[in-house]
Amino acid sequence: xxxxxxxxxxENPEDRVPVVLIVDVSPSMEDKIAELNDGYSxxxxxxxxxxxxxxxxxxxxxxxxxxxxxxxxxxxxxxxxEFQIDAAGSTPLGGAVTMALHELELRKQEYKRNGINYYxxxxxxxxxGEPNDDNWRQAAANARKAEEDKKVSVYCVGIGDAQGMMxxxxxxxxxxxAKLDKLKFREMFKWLSNSQKKVSQDKATGAAVQLxxxxxxxxxxx
Amino acid sequence: MWLPxxxxxxxxxxxxxxKPCQDASRSATCLDGKWLVGAxxxxxxxxxxxxxxxxxxxxxxxxxxxxxxxxxNIDEMPTxxxxxxxxxxxxxxxxxxxELLKHEAAIEGNDVGQYGTTLIAFAISKNRLIAFxxxxxxxxxxxxxxxxxxxxxxxxxxxxxxxxxxxxxxxxAWQRESRSSVQEGDFNFVCASTDGLEKVAIVQxxxxxxxxxxxxxxxxxxxxxxxxxxxxxLASILNMPSLDLKTDDxxxxxxxxxxx
Numbered sequence: 125x126x127x128x129x130x131x132x133x134x135e136n137p138e139d140r141v142p143v144v145l146i147v148d149v150s151p152s153m154e155d156k157i158a159e160l161n162d163g164y165s166x167x168x169x170x171x172x173x174x175x176x177x178x179x180x181x182x183x184x185x186x187x188x189x190x191x192x193x194x195x196x197x198x199x200x201x202x203x204x205x206e207f208q209i210d211a212a213g214s215t216p217l218g219g220a221v222t223m224a225l226h227e228l229e230l231r232k233q234e235y236k237r238n239g240i241n242y243y244x245x246x247x248x249x250x251x252x253g254e255p256n257d258d259n260w261r262q263a264a265a266n267a268r269k270a271e272e273d274k275k276v277s278v279y280c281v282g283i284g285d286a287q288g289m290m291x292x293x294x295x296x297x298x299x300x301x302a303k304l305d306k307l308k309f310r311e312m313f314k315w316l317s318n319s320q321k322k323v324s325q326d327k328a329t330g331a332a333v334q335l336x337x338x339x340x341x342x343x344x345x346x
Numbered sequence: 347m348w349l350p351x352x353x354x355x356x357x358x359x360x361x362x363x364x365k366p367c368q369d370a371s372r373s374a375t376c377l378d379g380k381w382l383v384g385a386x387x388x389x390x391x392x393x394x395x396x397x398x399x400x401x402x403x404x405x406x407x408x409x410x411x412x413x414x415x416x417x418x419n420i421d422e423m424p425t426x427x428x429x430x431x432x433x434x435x436x437x438x439x440x441x442x443x444x445e446l447l448k449h450e451a452a453i454e455g456n457d458v459g460q461y462g463t464t465l466i467a468f469a470i471s472k473n474r475l476i477a478f479x480x481x482x483x484x485x486x487x488x489x490x491x492x493x494x495x496x497x498x499x500x501x502x503x504x505x506x507x508x509x510x511x512x513x514x515x516x517x518x519a520w521q522r523e524s525r526s527s528v529q530e531g532d533f534n535f536v537c538a539s540t541d542g543l544e545k546v547a548i549v550q551x552x553x554x555x556x557x558x559x560x561x562x563x564x565x566x567x568x569x570x571x572x573x574x575x576x577x578x579x580l581a582s583i584l585n586m587p588s589l590d591l592k593t594d595d596x597x598x599x600x601x602x603x604x605x606x
Contacts, residue, residue, distance in 0.1 A: 139509045139510075176359075176594070241509045242508060242509060243508050243509045243510060244507075244508040244511065274507075274508075274511075275507075322391075322392050325359060325391060325594075335392075
Protein backbone atom coordinates (compact mmCIF):
# COMPACT_ATOMS: atom_id res chain seq x y z
CA UNK A 125 0.00 0.00 0.00
CA UNK A 126 1.36 3.37 -0.93
CA UNK A 127 1.61 6.24 1.51
CA UNK A 128 -0.67 8.29 -0.71
CA UNK A 129 -3.40 5.65 -0.35
CA UNK A 130 -3.13 5.80 3.42
CA UNK A 131 -3.43 9.58 3.36
CA UNK A 132 -6.31 9.35 0.90
CA UNK A 133 -8.27 7.03 3.20
CA UNK A 134 -7.43 9.02 6.33
CA GLU A 135 -8.57 12.26 4.71
CA ASN A 136 -11.69 10.70 3.26
CA PRO A 137 -13.00 7.70 5.22
CA GLU A 138 -16.37 7.70 3.39
CA ASP A 139 -17.73 4.43 1.99
CA ARG A 140 -16.56 3.99 -1.61
CA VAL A 141 -18.30 3.19 -4.90
CA PRO A 142 -15.47 1.87 -7.10
CA VAL A 143 -16.06 2.32 -10.83
CA VAL A 144 -13.88 1.17 -13.72
CA LEU A 145 -14.59 2.63 -17.15
CA ILE A 146 -13.21 0.70 -20.10
CA VAL A 147 -12.86 3.13 -22.99
CA ASP A 148 -12.25 1.94 -26.53
CA VAL A 149 -9.71 4.33 -28.12
CA SER A 150 -9.01 2.25 -31.21
CA PRO A 151 -8.86 4.08 -34.60
CA SER A 152 -12.49 3.22 -35.41
CA MET A 153 -13.50 5.56 -32.55
CA GLU A 154 -11.90 8.53 -34.34
CA ASP A 155 -15.23 10.02 -35.49
CA LYS A 156 -16.84 9.53 -32.05
CA ILE A 157 -14.15 10.60 -29.63
CA ALA A 158 -15.19 14.28 -29.51
CA GLU A 159 -18.70 13.38 -28.34
CA LEU A 160 -17.28 10.83 -25.91
CA ASN A 161 -14.97 13.45 -24.40
CA ASP A 162 -17.80 15.96 -24.18
CA GLY A 163 -20.03 13.46 -22.33
CA TYR A 164 -17.20 12.36 -20.08
CA SER A 165 -16.42 15.92 -19.07
CA UNK A 166 -20.10 16.41 -18.08
CA UNK A 167 -19.94 13.17 -16.07
CA UNK A 168 -16.99 14.39 -14.03
CA UNK A 169 -18.65 17.78 -13.48
CA UNK A 170 -21.87 16.08 -12.30
CA UNK A 171 -20.02 13.89 -9.81
CA UNK A 172 -18.10 16.89 -8.48
CA UNK A 173 -21.31 18.88 -8.04
CA UNK A 174 -22.69 16.25 -5.65
CA UNK A 175 -20.93 16.55 -2.27
CA UNK A 176 -21.42 12.93 -1.23
CA UNK A 177 -20.85 11.33 -4.64
CA UNK A 178 -17.67 13.36 -5.08
CA UNK A 179 -16.31 11.74 -1.92
CA UNK A 180 -17.65 8.24 -2.50
CA UNK A 181 -17.39 7.50 -6.22
CA UNK A 182 -13.87 6.38 -7.04
CA UNK A 183 -12.99 6.12 -10.66
CA UNK A 184 -10.37 4.14 -12.57
CA UNK A 185 -9.98 3.89 -16.34
CA UNK A 186 -8.66 1.23 -18.67
CA UNK A 187 -8.10 2.36 -22.24
CA UNK A 188 -8.33 -0.17 -24.97
CA UNK A 189 -6.29 0.60 -28.07
CA UNK A 190 -2.59 0.05 -28.63
CA UNK A 191 -2.57 -2.34 -25.68
CA UNK A 192 -4.29 -1.51 -22.42
CA UNK A 193 -3.44 1.39 -20.16
CA UNK A 194 -4.64 1.61 -16.55
CA UNK A 195 -5.33 4.98 -14.90
CA UNK A 196 -5.59 4.29 -11.15
CA UNK A 197 -8.52 4.76 -8.78
CA UNK A 198 -9.03 8.29 -7.64
CA UNK A 199 -11.77 10.79 -6.93
CA UNK A 200 -13.49 12.40 -9.91
CA UNK A 201 -11.67 15.70 -9.39
CA UNK A 202 -8.41 14.00 -10.35
CA UNK A 203 -9.85 12.37 -13.43
CA UNK A 204 -10.40 15.36 -15.67
CA UNK A 205 -8.97 14.34 -19.04
CA GLU A 206 -9.50 14.04 -22.77
CA PHE A 207 -9.18 10.63 -24.36
CA GLN A 208 -6.93 10.39 -27.41
CA ILE A 209 -7.16 7.85 -30.20
CA ASP A 210 -4.37 5.27 -30.39
CA ALA A 211 -3.58 5.47 -34.11
CA ALA A 212 -1.91 2.06 -34.16
CA GLY A 213 -4.43 0.45 -31.89
CA SER A 214 -6.90 -2.41 -32.09
CA THR A 215 -9.54 -3.58 -29.59
CA PRO A 216 -7.89 -5.78 -26.92
CA LEU A 217 -11.08 -5.86 -24.84
CA GLY A 218 -10.29 -9.17 -23.15
CA GLY A 219 -7.06 -7.74 -21.77
CA ALA A 220 -8.87 -4.59 -20.66
CA VAL A 221 -11.49 -6.58 -18.73
CA THR A 222 -8.88 -8.84 -17.15
CA MET A 223 -6.91 -5.77 -16.09
CA ALA A 224 -10.04 -4.08 -14.71
CA LEU A 225 -11.12 -7.13 -12.66
CA HIS A 226 -7.60 -7.54 -11.30
CA GLU A 227 -7.28 -3.88 -10.32
CA LEU A 228 -10.71 -3.97 -8.69
CA GLU A 229 -9.63 -6.87 -6.50
CA LEU A 230 -6.45 -5.01 -5.54
CA ARG A 231 -8.46 -1.92 -4.68
CA LYS A 232 -10.86 -3.94 -2.52
CA GLN A 233 -7.86 -5.30 -0.62
CA GLU A 234 -6.72 -1.72 -0.02
CA TYR A 235 -10.17 -0.79 1.25
CA LYS A 236 -10.15 -3.75 3.61
CA ARG A 237 -6.68 -2.99 4.94
CA ASN A 238 -7.75 0.57 5.66
CA GLY A 239 -11.15 -0.27 7.14
CA ILE A 240 -13.03 1.40 4.30
CA ASN A 241 -16.48 0.00 3.47
CA TYR A 242 -17.40 -0.24 -0.18
CA TYR A 243 -20.40 -0.72 -2.41
CA UNK A 244 -20.49 -3.31 -5.15
CA UNK A 245 -18.09 -2.10 -7.89
CA UNK A 246 -19.18 -1.08 -11.38
CA UNK A 247 -17.42 -2.17 -14.55
CA UNK A 248 -18.60 -0.02 -17.47
CA UNK A 249 -17.40 -1.20 -20.89
CA UNK A 250 -17.73 1.04 -23.98
CA UNK A 251 -16.67 -0.27 -27.37
CA UNK A 252 -17.52 0.05 -31.04
CA GLY A 253 -15.80 -3.00 -32.37
CA GLU A 254 -15.01 -6.65 -32.13
CA PRO A 255 -12.65 -7.76 -29.38
CA ASN A 256 -9.55 -9.00 -31.16
CA ASP A 257 -7.20 -10.27 -28.49
CA ASP A 258 -6.72 -14.03 -28.17
CA ASN A 259 -8.29 -14.71 -24.80
CA TRP A 260 -11.22 -12.34 -24.84
CA ARG A 261 -13.80 -15.11 -24.45
CA GLN A 262 -12.08 -16.30 -21.27
CA ALA A 263 -12.06 -12.72 -20.00
CA ALA A 264 -15.78 -12.48 -20.83
CA ALA A 265 -16.43 -15.70 -18.90
CA ASN A 266 -14.51 -14.26 -15.94
CA ALA A 267 -16.64 -11.11 -16.06
CA ARG A 268 -19.83 -13.18 -16.08
CA LYS A 269 -18.57 -15.26 -13.16
CA ALA A 270 -17.65 -12.13 -11.18
CA GLU A 271 -21.15 -10.78 -11.81
CA GLU A 272 -22.75 -14.10 -10.80
CA ASP A 273 -20.67 -14.10 -7.61
CA LYS A 274 -21.91 -10.56 -6.91
CA LYS A 275 -18.36 -9.25 -6.97
CA VAL A 276 -19.08 -6.57 -9.55
CA SER A 277 -21.89 -5.18 -11.71
CA VAL A 278 -20.86 -5.35 -15.36
CA TYR A 279 -22.43 -3.03 -17.97
CA CYS A 280 -21.62 -2.88 -21.69
CA VAL A 281 -22.43 -0.14 -24.17
CA GLY A 282 -22.10 -0.81 -27.89
CA ILE A 283 -21.25 2.20 -30.04
CA GLY A 284 -22.09 2.26 -33.76
CA ASP A 285 -23.27 -0.53 -36.00
CA ALA A 286 -20.36 -2.95 -36.36
CA GLN A 287 -21.51 -6.42 -37.20
CA GLY A 288 -21.52 -8.83 -34.26
CA MET A 289 -20.65 -6.06 -31.77
CA MET A 290 -23.70 -6.49 -29.54
CA UNK A 291 -23.46 -10.29 -29.50
CA UNK A 292 -19.82 -10.05 -28.49
CA UNK A 293 -20.53 -7.52 -25.75
CA UNK A 294 -23.30 -9.73 -24.37
CA UNK A 295 -20.66 -12.36 -23.72
CA UNK A 296 -19.31 -9.99 -21.06
CA UNK A 297 -22.72 -9.02 -19.70
CA UNK A 298 -25.71 -11.04 -20.91
CA UNK A 299 -28.31 -8.88 -19.16
CA UNK A 300 -26.80 -5.39 -18.99
CA UNK A 301 -25.73 -4.59 -22.53
CA ALA A 302 -27.23 -1.64 -24.39
CA LYS A 303 -26.64 -0.07 -27.79
CA LEU A 304 -25.90 3.64 -27.68
CA ASP A 305 -28.47 5.63 -29.65
CA LYS A 306 -26.52 7.65 -32.26
CA LEU A 307 -23.71 9.36 -30.33
CA LYS A 308 -25.63 10.26 -27.20
CA PHE A 309 -22.61 10.07 -24.94
CA ARG A 310 -23.73 13.13 -23.05
CA GLU A 311 -27.06 11.47 -22.09
CA MET A 312 -25.33 8.17 -21.32
CA PHE A 313 -22.82 9.80 -18.98
CA LYS A 314 -25.62 11.81 -17.36
CA TRP A 315 -27.42 8.54 -16.62
CA LEU A 316 -24.19 7.09 -15.29
CA SER A 317 -23.55 9.97 -12.89
CA ASN A 318 -27.19 9.99 -11.73
CA SER A 319 -27.08 6.25 -11.11
CA GLN A 320 -23.80 6.45 -9.23
CA LYS A 321 -25.13 9.30 -7.13
CA LYS A 322 -28.12 7.11 -6.25
CA VAL A 323 -25.99 4.09 -5.49
CA SER A 324 -23.59 6.06 -3.33
CA GLN A 325 -26.43 7.21 -1.10
CA ASP A 326 -28.54 4.13 -0.89
CA LYS A 327 -28.97 0.55 0.09
CA ALA A 328 -29.46 -1.98 -2.64
CA THR A 329 -31.44 -5.14 -2.82
CA GLY A 330 -28.53 -7.47 -3.39
CA ALA A 331 -28.33 -6.78 -7.12
CA ALA A 332 -28.65 -3.06 -7.66
CA VAL A 333 -30.67 -0.07 -6.59
CA GLN A 334 -33.60 0.82 -8.81
CA LEU A 335 -31.94 2.76 -11.61
CA UNK A 336 -33.67 5.09 -14.04
CA UNK A 337 -34.68 3.85 -17.50
CA UNK A 338 -32.02 4.37 -20.15
CA UNK A 339 -34.42 5.53 -22.85
CA UNK A 340 -32.66 8.89 -23.26
CA UNK A 341 -29.66 7.19 -24.82
CA UNK A 342 -30.44 3.53 -25.55
CA UNK A 343 -33.39 1.17 -25.95
CA UNK A 344 -32.84 -0.85 -22.78
CA UNK A 345 -30.32 -3.07 -21.07
CA UNK A 346 -30.76 -6.68 -22.10
CA MET B 347 -47.08 -2.10 32.43
CA TRP B 348 -45.06 -1.17 29.36
CA LEU B 349 -44.77 2.47 28.36
CA PRO B 350 -43.85 2.80 24.66
CA UNK B 351 -43.11 5.65 22.28
CA UNK B 352 -41.68 5.83 18.80
CA UNK B 353 -40.54 8.52 16.42
CA UNK B 354 -39.13 8.68 12.89
CA UNK B 355 -37.30 11.76 11.64
CA UNK B 356 -36.43 12.60 8.04
CA UNK B 357 -32.70 12.45 7.38
CA UNK B 358 -30.82 15.49 6.10
CA UNK B 359 -30.17 13.67 2.81
CA UNK B 360 -33.92 13.40 2.25
CA UNK B 361 -34.50 17.00 3.31
CA UNK B 362 -32.06 18.14 0.61
CA UNK B 363 -33.63 15.97 -2.11
CA UNK B 364 -37.22 16.63 -1.01
CA LYS B 365 -37.91 12.96 -0.38
CA PRO B 366 -40.31 11.91 2.40
CA CYS B 367 -39.19 10.06 5.50
CA GLN B 368 -39.04 6.44 4.39
CA ASP B 369 -38.75 5.04 7.92
CA ALA B 370 -41.86 4.02 9.85
CA SER B 371 -42.45 2.74 13.38
CA ARG B 372 -45.43 1.52 15.39
CA SER B 373 -46.10 0.18 18.89
CA ALA B 374 -49.06 -1.04 20.93
CA THR B 375 -49.58 -2.74 24.27
CA CYS B 376 -51.84 -5.71 24.92
CA LEU B 377 -53.01 -8.06 27.69
CA ASP B 378 -53.51 -5.08 30.02
CA GLY B 379 -50.12 -3.61 29.24
CA LYS B 380 -48.21 -6.78 30.16
CA TRP B 381 -46.99 -7.14 26.58
CA LEU B 382 -45.56 -4.53 24.26
CA VAL B 383 -45.59 -5.06 20.50
CA GLY B 384 -43.42 -2.89 18.26
CA ALA B 385 -42.01 -2.57 14.77
CA UNK B 386 -39.59 -0.39 12.84
CA UNK B 387 -39.22 -0.43 9.05
CA UNK B 388 -36.82 1.31 6.69
CA UNK B 389 -37.99 1.83 3.11
CA UNK B 390 -35.34 1.67 0.37
CA UNK B 391 -33.95 5.11 -0.47
CA UNK B 392 -34.11 4.74 -4.25
CA UNK B 393 -37.55 3.11 -4.28
CA UNK B 394 -40.47 5.32 -5.28
CA UNK B 395 -43.06 4.03 -2.79
CA UNK B 396 -40.94 2.60 -0.01
CA UNK B 397 -42.38 5.13 2.45
CA UNK B 398 -45.76 3.45 1.89
CA UNK B 399 -44.14 0.02 2.08
CA UNK B 400 -42.58 0.75 5.46
CA UNK B 401 -45.88 2.15 6.80
CA UNK B 402 -47.89 -0.86 5.65
CA UNK B 403 -45.31 -3.34 6.98
CA UNK B 404 -45.01 -1.74 10.42
CA UNK B 405 -48.77 -1.20 10.81
CA UNK B 406 -49.72 -4.74 9.87
CA UNK B 407 -47.02 -6.56 11.75
CA UNK B 408 -48.04 -4.77 14.96
CA UNK B 409 -51.77 -5.42 14.39
CA UNK B 410 -51.27 -9.10 13.56
CA UNK B 411 -48.82 -9.64 16.42
CA UNK B 412 -51.20 -8.04 18.91
CA UNK B 413 -53.83 -10.51 17.74
CA UNK B 414 -51.31 -13.35 18.01
CA UNK B 415 -50.39 -12.42 21.59
CA UNK B 416 -54.03 -12.14 22.62
CA UNK B 417 -55.06 -15.44 21.05
CA UNK B 418 -52.06 -17.52 22.08
CA ASN B 419 -51.47 -18.71 25.58
CA ILE B 420 -48.05 -17.17 25.28
CA ASP B 421 -47.16 -16.72 28.95
CA GLU B 422 -47.69 -20.41 29.70
CA MET B 423 -46.33 -21.98 26.53
CA PRO B 424 -43.10 -24.05 26.87
CA THR B 425 -40.14 -22.25 25.28
CA UNK B 426 -39.51 -24.84 22.55
CA UNK B 427 -43.11 -24.75 21.48
CA UNK B 428 -43.11 -20.95 21.54
CA UNK B 429 -40.03 -20.89 19.34
CA UNK B 430 -41.86 -22.90 16.70
CA UNK B 431 -45.18 -21.08 17.03
CA UNK B 432 -43.54 -17.65 16.98
CA UNK B 433 -41.49 -18.47 13.89
CA UNK B 434 -44.65 -19.59 12.12
CA UNK B 435 -46.34 -16.38 13.17
CA UNK B 436 -43.57 -14.20 11.75
CA UNK B 437 -43.40 -16.09 8.48
CA UNK B 438 -47.17 -16.03 7.99
CA UNK B 439 -47.24 -12.34 8.86
CA UNK B 440 -44.47 -11.57 6.36
CA UNK B 441 -46.39 -13.49 3.68
CA UNK B 442 -49.51 -11.43 4.43
CA UNK B 443 -47.56 -8.18 4.27
CA UNK B 444 -46.06 -9.20 0.92
CA GLU B 445 -49.57 -9.90 -0.36
CA LEU B 446 -50.80 -6.54 0.89
CA LEU B 447 -47.94 -4.77 -0.84
CA LYS B 448 -48.65 -6.65 -4.07
CA HIS B 449 -52.29 -5.66 -3.81
CA GLU B 450 -51.42 -2.01 -3.15
CA ALA B 451 -48.99 -2.00 -6.08
CA ALA B 452 -51.58 -3.60 -8.40
CA ILE B 453 -54.25 -1.05 -7.49
CA GLU B 454 -51.87 1.81 -8.19
CA GLY B 455 -50.37 0.20 -11.28
CA ASN B 456 -46.89 0.16 -9.74
CA ASP B 457 -44.07 -2.36 -9.53
CA VAL B 458 -44.19 -4.02 -6.09
CA GLY B 459 -40.39 -3.81 -5.95
CA GLN B 460 -40.78 -0.05 -5.44
CA TYR B 461 -42.38 -0.74 -2.01
CA GLY B 462 -39.32 -2.51 -0.59
CA THR B 463 -38.61 -2.14 3.11
CA THR B 464 -36.70 -3.77 5.93
CA LEU B 465 -38.64 -4.90 9.01
CA ILE B 466 -37.88 -5.48 12.67
CA ALA B 467 -40.79 -6.60 14.85
CA PHE B 468 -41.04 -7.85 18.41
CA ALA B 469 -43.34 -8.60 21.31
CA ILE B 470 -41.96 -8.38 24.83
CA SER B 471 -43.23 -9.06 28.35
CA LYS B 472 -41.46 -9.02 31.71
CA ASN B 473 -40.05 -12.47 31.02
CA ARG B 474 -40.24 -13.17 27.33
CA LEU B 475 -39.30 -11.71 23.98
CA ILE B 476 -40.21 -12.93 20.54
CA ALA B 477 -38.54 -11.08 17.66
CA PHE B 478 -38.16 -10.99 13.89
CA UNK B 479 -35.68 -9.18 11.66
CA UNK B 480 -35.32 -8.85 7.91
CA UNK B 481 -32.61 -6.47 6.73
CA UNK B 482 -30.60 -4.07 8.84
CA UNK B 483 -31.33 -1.98 11.93
CA UNK B 484 -31.15 -3.18 15.52
CA UNK B 485 -33.18 -4.48 18.44
CA UNK B 486 -31.71 -4.13 21.93
CA UNK B 487 -33.06 -5.22 25.33
CA UNK B 488 -31.66 -4.92 28.84
CA UNK B 489 -29.58 -7.84 29.96
CA UNK B 490 -29.47 -8.21 33.73
CA UNK B 491 -27.01 -11.11 33.69
CA UNK B 492 -24.15 -9.33 31.90
CA UNK B 493 -21.97 -7.11 34.07
CA UNK B 494 -19.79 -5.92 31.17
CA UNK B 495 -22.68 -4.67 29.10
CA UNK B 496 -26.16 -4.31 30.57
CA UNK B 497 -27.71 -4.42 27.10
CA UNK B 498 -28.11 -7.20 24.58
CA UNK B 499 -28.35 -6.99 20.79
CA UNK B 500 -30.88 -9.57 19.63
CA UNK B 501 -29.70 -9.99 16.03
CA UNK B 502 -26.12 -9.32 15.01
CA UNK B 503 -25.60 -7.49 11.73
CA UNK B 504 -25.36 -9.89 8.79
CA UNK B 505 -21.95 -9.76 7.17
CA UNK B 506 -21.94 -8.78 3.51
CA UNK B 507 -18.96 -7.80 1.41
CA UNK B 508 -20.54 -4.68 0.01
CA UNK B 509 -22.11 -1.74 1.78
CA UNK B 510 -25.86 -1.52 1.95
CA UNK B 511 -26.87 -4.77 0.31
CA UNK B 512 -29.98 -5.60 2.28
CA UNK B 513 -32.94 -7.79 1.44
CA UNK B 514 -36.34 -6.10 1.32
CA UNK B 515 -39.57 -7.82 2.29
CA UNK B 516 -40.56 -7.62 -1.39
CA UNK B 517 -37.48 -9.62 -2.42
CA UNK B 518 -37.74 -13.27 -3.46
CA ALA B 519 -34.96 -13.98 -0.94
CA TRP B 520 -36.89 -12.59 2.04
CA GLN B 521 -37.47 -15.93 3.76
CA ARG B 522 -33.86 -17.07 3.47
CA GLU B 523 -32.61 -13.79 4.94
CA SER B 524 -35.16 -13.38 7.75
CA ARG B 525 -34.35 -14.32 11.33
CA SER B 526 -36.47 -14.95 14.41
CA SER B 527 -35.62 -15.34 18.07
CA VAL B 528 -37.21 -16.21 21.40
CA GLN B 529 -35.49 -15.02 24.57
CA GLU B 530 -36.23 -15.51 28.26
CA GLY B 531 -35.07 -12.90 30.77
CA ASP B 532 -36.04 -10.13 33.10
CA PHE B 533 -36.89 -7.35 30.71
CA ASN B 534 -37.51 -3.73 31.59
CA PHE B 535 -36.15 -1.93 28.52
CA VAL B 536 -36.39 -2.41 24.78
CA CYS B 537 -35.16 -0.24 21.93
CA ALA B 538 -35.53 -0.77 18.19
CA SER B 539 -34.14 1.34 15.39
CA THR B 540 -33.43 1.42 11.67
CA ASP B 541 -29.86 1.55 10.37
CA GLY B 542 -29.61 5.36 10.61
CA LEU B 543 -28.45 5.05 14.22
CA GLU B 544 -26.35 1.89 13.93
CA LYS B 545 -23.06 3.77 13.89
CA VAL B 546 -23.76 5.55 17.19
CA ALA B 547 -25.60 2.76 19.04
CA ILE B 548 -23.79 -0.46 18.17
CA VAL B 549 -20.04 -1.11 18.36
CA GLN B 550 -19.60 -2.49 14.87
CA UNK B 551 -16.53 -4.63 15.54
CA UNK B 552 -17.94 -6.47 18.57
CA UNK B 553 -21.64 -6.13 17.75
CA UNK B 554 -22.22 -4.98 21.34
CA UNK B 555 -24.70 -2.26 22.23
CA UNK B 556 -22.84 0.95 23.05
CA UNK B 557 -23.51 1.60 26.76
CA UNK B 558 -22.71 5.30 26.35
CA UNK B 559 -25.68 5.55 24.00
CA UNK B 560 -28.20 3.32 25.77
CA UNK B 561 -27.27 4.34 29.35
CA UNK B 562 -28.10 8.06 28.99
CA UNK B 563 -31.09 7.24 26.77
CA UNK B 564 -32.55 4.97 29.42
CA UNK B 565 -31.81 7.47 32.20
CA UNK B 566 -33.55 10.29 30.35
CA UNK B 567 -36.49 8.05 29.53
CA UNK B 568 -36.85 6.86 33.13
CA UNK B 569 -37.46 10.41 34.30
CA UNK B 570 -40.57 10.99 32.20
CA UNK B 571 -44.15 10.52 33.36
CA UNK B 572 -45.97 9.51 30.20
CA UNK B 573 -45.80 8.59 26.51
CA UNK B 574 -45.65 12.24 25.46
CA UNK B 575 -42.66 12.81 27.71
CA UNK B 576 -41.01 9.73 26.26
CA UNK B 577 -41.65 10.96 22.75
CA UNK B 578 -40.07 14.31 23.67
CA UNK B 579 -36.97 12.43 24.81
CA LEU B 580 -36.82 10.62 21.48
CA ALA B 581 -37.22 13.92 19.60
CA SER B 582 -34.40 15.53 21.59
CA ILE B 583 -32.09 12.64 20.68
CA LEU B 584 -33.05 12.23 17.03
CA ASN B 585 -32.73 15.97 16.39
CA MET B 586 -29.27 16.33 17.93
CA PRO B 587 -27.07 18.18 15.37
CA SER B 588 -24.17 15.87 16.23
CA LEU B 589 -26.16 12.90 14.87
CA ASP B 590 -26.40 14.58 11.48
CA LEU B 591 -22.63 14.58 11.31
CA LYS B 592 -22.70 10.77 11.56
CA THR B 593 -25.57 10.03 9.18
CA ASP B 594 -27.73 11.70 6.56
CA ASP B 595 -30.22 8.82 6.64
CA UNK B 596 -33.71 8.84 8.16
CA UNK B 597 -33.61 8.08 11.88
CA UNK B 598 -36.03 6.09 13.99
CA UNK B 599 -36.22 5.14 17.65
CA UNK B 600 -38.81 2.96 19.29
CA UNK B 601 -38.46 2.75 23.04
CA UNK B 602 -40.32 0.72 25.65
CA UNK B 603 -39.89 0.92 29.44
CA UNK B 604 -41.57 -1.47 31.84
CA UNK B 605 -42.92 0.02 35.02
CA UNK B 606 -44.50 -1.87 37.89
